[in-house]
Amino acid sequence: FDRLFDKIAVRFFARNLGVDPTALKDRPWETYVQAMAEAVRNSTYVEKTCLFGVDSRVDARGRETHRDRTVCAGNSDVIEVAHRYPDQFIPFFSINPLRPDALDLIDEYVEKGCAGAKFLQNYWQVDLNDEALVPYYRKLRDLRLPLIVHIGSEFAIESKKQYEGSNMLRLPLQAGVTVIAAHMGLGQIGHWRAPWRNLSQNPVWFDRDYFHILEMLEVHENLYGDLSAMLLPLRARALKHLAGQQQVHHKLLFGTDYPVPFTIRFNTHRLEREEKKRIAGIQNPFDRYAAALLSFFPEDNPLYTNHQRILTPPHPHEQD
Template sequence: MKVLGVLLSLVLSWSVYANEGLLNEKSVIDHHLHVACFGYQSKCYLGSRARENWRFWFYQKIFDFSESEAKRHGDGYIFDKLAARIKKSKYLKKAVVLAMDQVYTKEGVVDKDHTEFYVPNEFVAEHARRLPEFEFAASVHPYRPDALEALVTAREMGAVYVKLLPAIQRFFINDSSLKDYYHKLVELDLPLLIHVDDESSFSQESQQFSEPAHLEFPLSLGVTVIVAHAASNGERDGRPTREIVLELAKRYPQLIADVSALTIFTTRKGHLQQIVNSWSADRLFYGSDFPLTTNLLSSPWYYLFTLGFQKTWEIAQISNLWDRDIALKRALGLPVTVFHQSLVP
């Protein structure tokens, strides 16, 4: 029976891709992956708001990494667990792990009250060097007193781009005082991965900082901007955020997007098809937004009426999280070329 089960799994896996275009094994890079950490054998920080929120338990569950494990093995153990899962993936080669800087006031002071969690650059870079399954994306808050030096250091540590989340890190993208910061990104050839649609993964968000039209400032200075989730969720003054970003994309060829989280049922159901129909495929990059690709949030069964029973059932049988996410996005129309494009050398 075990042999029969293995053969059935292989047939199902093949059937998902056979008529969807050739996807090379171990060729895909996940450009959007998060890690959990608690402050054990690392300088990670988890604020009281995060700990007291219901998501604290939920995130431990979907990360498959608990605080008790971190106490025993150290925060870095999550990288080992993730590397083992990536090795078992048929299609995923490696993943870019995103750091997350603390919140700073405009005066350059750390704002602990608004910092829900802190994933230091050094922590991510250390484990990305240790394990070939990972690349490192830095996070440098633009109000840090040493922001420009920190960008240089991040590049020297191997950062492939910089990630910012204005609704959580609390800064305006078009703040004129950030001009030198954006110039430094261009000088260092560091793209900027940034979130400009509605954010709902934290206990508190300040959506006024996530204004997609404000991207024109860094774009006008030559920054390569990667819009997380293709800005698919939300509206500004009655206009969908994705449309505002698309207008900018017509004028700025260095504006690109990742397709992470675009199958999440609760907030982004149907968004992947909208993005596929409106964006040029050569400006899209694969991302998962792990751990939000868990079956609980992104199950293929949520798309039963779109895909039909047979296709949905086939995808649901794929046990590896990334292979299942790739299969679902392929079945929903994401071109194979998107999976083969990469921002990582």
């Protein structure tokens, strides 16, 4: 928590995670890890969660050019935490495809139990439709590893907007990768002259990428969308509309984007006052998030079980 924004927000952040602000500020890593593991262990709804970090930005030669101190976390850290708490976490790796040894690193981290890949290409400034990435995609396809791709706005880290759009999904889908479009392409601030439209529940003012992803979910068998960070106001406004798109519910995945803070009372989902009060009173952050989504997607909705079609069993080495 060395950025000015983090120093200001740390108390709200701690309260949202249910941890002591002083401990989070003085011992951020260990306090955060323990709180996260404890929250999963005590959750009513979440039995286990996929855990991933964010690789750093590198140049064409694989030399690191930027590492965000707040957001970036190495694969070795993710794997160490997942091995320390095997009942709570499933590790995913984050390997910038510009690294010259990226394909070898995939093999290494799969051997250590990683079950999928995470891209933050808008931070890396990588065009996912670059044909040079095809060997990377084929590797993921052959290993049956799902690839989570950030689609939509990004405010927690430096981001290049041209790499945030749903068009980034074209080549990995063509290569046969099972792709997860994180955040459903929502969250852009696009109505500068009428800023209130960015929070409107009228679908006319929703992000174009959102509707493009809805169309793509019906066309591409290997594409899924996740509901992580959907309780942020720029995205929560679409929950009612998405709940009505039953033709794609078999392609949606539950996700929280923990530890990103979210609010229940001051939001755009328009839940009833008593319902908001009830959900806001839930202490466990995973359960609080799940309770909000359950207001739109009941327990029998396939989005809570669709992950079973994507996650493969751990590597044989990890089962010994």
